[in-house]
Amino acid sequence: MSSTSLYVDADSFLHRLDPRAKLALLLAMAVPAYTFGRPAFIAIPFVAALIGLWIGGGLRNLRRVWFIIVALFIVGLVVWPGFVERGGPVVVDVGPVFLTEQQTLFALGRSLRITSFILGGLVYVSTTSNEEIVRGMRGLGLPYAFCFAVGTALRLFPTFLDAAGTVRQAQEARGLEISSKNPIERARSFIPLLIPVFMTAFRNIETQSMALEARGFDTRSERTFYRESTFATRDWLAVGATVAVSIASIALSTVGVGTF
C-alpha cells in the first residue's frame, strides 16, 4: 500500500466488515449529525467517529488531516453566527464581536457537523483498502466498467503523485521559480510542471488499451469474479443499526428534540 493512502492495515472489527456495511455505518453517523442541530446531540456521532477511528487504528491519520479538521471547525465558528438571528444571553461582547448564546450554539453545532462528516469519512478510508472500495461499489450494483476505471485510477494515482514530485524537483533544479510574487507569473510557472506529468500519463493509453483487450477485457459481457462479496451476519447487524439510528434521529428531530 502506498504511503499516500490513509488505509491502516489491521484486523479490527471494522476492517472485517463488508465495505457496503461500512458505508451504511457512515450513514449512521451522517444522519444524526445532519438531523440534529444542537451541539450536545451532534457530539454523539462525533464521539462515535473518534471511537471508530480508535477501533480501526486510524487515530494516526488524524495527524495527517488535523489541520483541515481544525480549520473547518474554526471557519464554521466564524461564518455561521452571521447567518443566525441573535437570541438568548450575550456570550461574547468584545469590540466588533458580539455573540449571543443561540448564535454560539448554532455555530458550534454546524462546526461539529462538518467535522463529524469528515471524521466519519476518515473511519471509512482508514479501514477500507482501495480494492475493497471498488469491491463495495461493485457490490452496490455499479457497472463493472465504472468500477474498473475507479480501481485503475486508485492504482495509478500514487504513481502520478510521485511523478509530480519528481518533475517538480527536476524543474526546480533547472532553475524554475514557482514562488514569484507576481500572481500571474507564479501561475504560469506551473505549466512546466503540469505538462510533463500528464503527457507521460497519456502517452501509454493506446498500448494499455490494447494490452487490456488482448487479455479479453470487454465491458459489455457478463463477468465472473474470483472473490465474491458475502454479506455476513455482522454486516446485516451494521445495516440494522444504521436503520435504527437513522429512524430514531429523524423521529426525535421531527418532534423538536436536539434542534433549535
Added chain:
Amino acid sequence: MRELLTMWRDTRMVMLVAVVAAVYAALLIPFKLFTILPGLTSIRPANVLPVFFGIAFGPAAAWGSAIGNLIGDVFGGTFGPGSIGGFVGNFFFGLVGYKLWGNLGPLSSGEEPDFRNQRLRQLIEYVAVAVAAAAACAAIIAWVVDALELVPFSVLGPIILTNNAVSAVVLGPPLFYLAYPRVKEMGLLYPDVLRTEDLPSRANSAGALAMLVVPLVWIGIAVLVLGGAPGSTAQIGLGAVGFLVTAVAAYVAGENFSAIVREA
C-alpha cells in the same frame, strides 16, 4: 448525452477516464498557488485540467474529473457526504468544455483550441467556456454543501467560482498551445476515439449559451437575492431548478467540436 453512457463500451475511453482521474487527483493535492481559507479552499493550478480534458477527451473527462475529485477526497481525508456534491460538480466541470467549444454561436472561433490562429477569438471563446465550467461546478457544489448545512452557498459559491476560474483562465491558453497538438497527434481527442454513432447528431447554440448563462445566474440569485439563508427551501429549490435547467441545456446543446476536428 447518450455518449456519457455509450463511451463505457470503448476500452480507450475507459482508460482515459482512469488516467484523467488519476492525473487530476495527483496534481490537485501537491500544487497550490494561494490559500484562501486554510484547510478549506486554495487556488490550485490543477483546476485548469477539467476544462482542458473536457474539450480534448469529452465524456471521459466528465467522469474522470468526478472520480479524480473523489480520489482527492479519499486520499486527502475529506471524504464524506459533501463528496457527493464534489463528484457531481466536477462531473459538470469536465462536461461543459466539449459541449460548449465551437457551439457558442457568435462567441465561437470555429477553430480547434490550439491558440495558433485567430488567437483573440479563441481566447474569448476559451474564457467563456472556462467561466461556464467553473460556474457550473461552483453552483452545484455550493448547492449540495448548503443543503447539508455545512457552509452557506453565499460563502462557498463565489470562492469555488473564483478558485476554478482563475486557474482555468490564466493557465488554459498556454496549456492548450503546448499540449493540444500533442494530444491530437496521439489520436486521443474524443472525436477520434468515439464511434461516430455515439456522438450527438446535432449541435444547438441556444442550449450551449444556456449552459453558459444559467449557472452564473444561479450563483447571482443565490448570493445576491437569497443571500444568508443556508439550507432554506428557497435556496434548495433554486438549486434544483438551476441543476435541472443546466442538465437539460447540456442535453439540448449536443456538441460541435467533433465537426470542427473533422473539418481541420
